[in-house]
Amino acid sequence: MKIKSNIAVSDNGFVFDPNTGDSYNLNNTAAEILQMLKSGKEETEIIKVFAKKYDVDETTFEQNFYDFLGMLNHYNLVEENRG
């Protein structure tokens, strides 16, 4: 999943979408994921990194992660064509 290239993400988790003028808040984990996605990391890789770094098992994280990606999609923050 690719984040639209003109979406701005600040370090403290503030997201601005110039296409719509909408802005969003992210919590720390969400900000980290967004940065990884922006830098082109694969989804499977992100899951591995998180399960290692955080106190969470892979299945739980995977569920939360795809729920989160669903929200990014809902807010139109991702490119239409995947990959």
Next chain:
Amino acid sequence: MEKLRYERPVINKIKAGVPDKFGMNTKIKIMPEIEGIPVKDIINKYGSPVFVLSEPKIRETYQEAHRAFSSRYPKVQFAWSYKTNYLDAICKIYHDEGSWAEVVSGFEYDKALANGVPGSKILFNGPDKNDEDLLKAIENSSFIHIDHFDELYSIIRLTKNTDKKAKVAIRINMDTGIYPQWDRFGFNYENGEAWNAINRIMLSENLDLVGLHTHIGTYIMSANAYAVAASKLAELAVRTNRKFNHNIKYIDMGGGFASKNTLKGAYLPGKDTCPSFDDYAEAITSALINSEIAPDNLPILFLETGRALIDEAGYVLGTILANKRLSNARRSTIVDIGVNMLFTSFWYEHEIYPAQECSLQTEDTAIYGPLCMNIDILREAIQFPLLQKGDHVVIPRVGAYNMTQWMQFITLRPNILLIDRDKNIQIIRKKETNEVFKQMERVPDHLK
């Protein structure tokens, strides 16, 4: 390497120009324990969902309410409104505190007797008392609060065959400036029906008019409505005294005080808007004391407070079953507490708290019960933190009406626990089993 604390990722859209209601903070309160006992331990031992009542809280609230009235008025008597919560253990706590019983059916009447309340300390309300109920109440010298003329004439007829006088009061409905006006119970004040009923009773040799009763409604947020009601009852007492030289022994103001729950559609939380016991007490007792009733004849003030006495002492504990996204991407969370056991979720925006540490992030969430029914909604929209399947939640202020109005629908009713004054947990109603239901059903031979 030690792992970092995990919080599930969330993204929230910032809505410009939409402030929180009155700038209320959305800081997340958690409720990890009830009376010092961890929620997790209670659920592990007694299952989920489970109701928990606090005996210390029941007693403390009762004493607070009693003090509010007895510090302002010489003669005060509470009667526990059975329908609000008629678990025997709960009723016995109120009786132990000095409360009489207020009942509205033969079933409740017998329950009060079985709980050790003498007949002479039972107030019998309601439109449904059959001859058997009435006779029993007459024999036991209970106070019969007459609801309609058919009942009045039944009592006149029944007392012909006994040498006991029936001790009666009439229930009176009236305009107290609040909406809706409950005019379906009792005799109306404004149109003179109540005065007619008083006259009819005073002419009857076998009926002793001892009291005047009203119950103006429930969850009444205006203390002033009680002042109006008390003045009208006092006026009737004075008129009765003038015409018949007969003293009314008590004035019963019924129940109806609001609890701190928030009604659906209310803009501000109930905690901020509900009058205190002192407010209600001041309104009622001033109206009586300032009435034309002679100081020597001041009637006993009866109160049938239900909701406001017990709501705060009850909790229901439950568990998250699942999180989902609705088609518009809103979060929905399913818990194992349904409207079948939490009847009051039809009236209240119940508060719901996580029972364990959770993320500080909240999301606009719909909270649904477990029933496969569209009506099973606990909260349509609440800013709720992100809980995972298996996490526990606590819904406070559920002590009133749920444990009597709940229904056996789709799931069985859960355990009810009492935390006593020594912090021991006692089961006061066992969770239902399939066996209980089987016992009551019969399958005709041709279907066996």
